[in-house]
Structures are given as structure tokens and as C-alpha cells.
Amino acid sequence: MKIIRSVLWVVIIVALALFTAFNWTSVDIRIWESLVLETKLPVLILVAFLLGFGPMWLTHRTTVWRLKRRIGSLEASQRSLIASQNAPTPNATAPNAPGRHEPVTGGTGIDTLGREDDRL
Template identity: 35%
Template sequence: MQFLKILFWCLLAFVAAVFTLGNWTTVPIKLWGGLIAEVNLPLLLFVTFLIGLVPTMLYYNAIRWRLRNRLATSERTLADLRGVLAPAAPASLEPDAPVIPPAAVPTAVPPGGA
């Protein structure tokens, strides 16, 4: 599986390199006050990709952090409740004494059946 991951990332890097070499042109961007910035197309696409990726990743990590904290709090509460509600074992039972299983529970007979 690790080999497939490495192969995927190498293939993606190769496609990105071919795209970069094939589209190495400057793109004029009109700024305020009549300024024009000339930026290479691959750099412009990379920056716009990061503008979309970074806020999404920040939101995702914040949600994961919040859910992880909620889960840890719930697990601590559950452990505390288990400690409080755990019944104490009777001291009269000997470790070698045979354990008697509980009696069988009668089952309901369907109507019309024997």
C-alpha cells in the first residue's frame, strides 16, 4: 500500500511539472491605482489553490480538535460514573466456590401453538 502512495505522489508531481513547463507564461493582473502585476501562471494557480485550501483545512482541524475534546470529556465522565456505580463484590464468596448459573427465563408461546 505504501508503494501505491509513493507512486501516486510521484505521478502527481510529474503531472504538475509537465503542466508548469507547458504553461510558463506571464499573466497580467490589474491592481488598484492602475498598477499591473505580471505573475507566472503556475504560481498564480498555486496561490489560488492555497487560498481555497488553507481556510478549509483550518476549519477541518478546528472541528476535529473540538470533537476530540468532547470525546475525551465524555470518556472521562463515563469512567467516573463506572467507578461510582460499580457494585462491590460480596466478601463472602470464596474464589474456589462453584458458580451457579441463573435459572432459564421462560419463553413466550405464540398464540395457537402448543
């Protein structure tokens, strides 16, 4: 892709050089009755091009800058959302909470009432 871009720039520069060489004539630009500007035709065309291109280029650059900032903000919020979803959540009741009691067995398979514990 870089080679295509380079070839395109070379073609544009050669075309501009040929246009400048064949059209290097003086032109008179009448701004007011008493104000006349004498300039070369390629310079006039370049100035006209830059007057049209400049504002559009600035508009494009500011739009790209604004969109990059917005993308960065959205990526940061996405990272924080993913981090909050992956964070461990605490249990509703702790293992030694006052309302929760585990039966205590002595390891013999018989509970405190003398019945055999079939959970072993």
C-alpha cells in the same frame, strides 16, 4: 494503504511538474488601472489554490480538535461512571446493628428455653 497514498502523491507531483513546465509563461494581472502584476501562470494558480484551501483546512483542523476534546470528555465521564458502578456499596444495616439480633446457641442444639433447635 500507505503505498496507494504514496503512489497518489507521486502522480500529483509529476502532474504539477508537467503543468508547470508546459505553462511557464508570464501573465499580467490588472488589479487597478494603474496597478498591474506580472507573474508566472503556475504561481498564480498555486496562490489561488492556497487562498481557497487555507481557510477550509483551518476549519477542518479546528473541527477535528473540538471533536477530539469532546470525545476525551465523554470517555472520561464514561470511565468515572463505570468506576462508580463497580464501587462496593455499604450495607443498609451493619452486622452488629442494635435492631438486629442473632439467636445465641450454646452449640448443643437446645435453645435457652429448653427446646431443641432444628436449625443445626
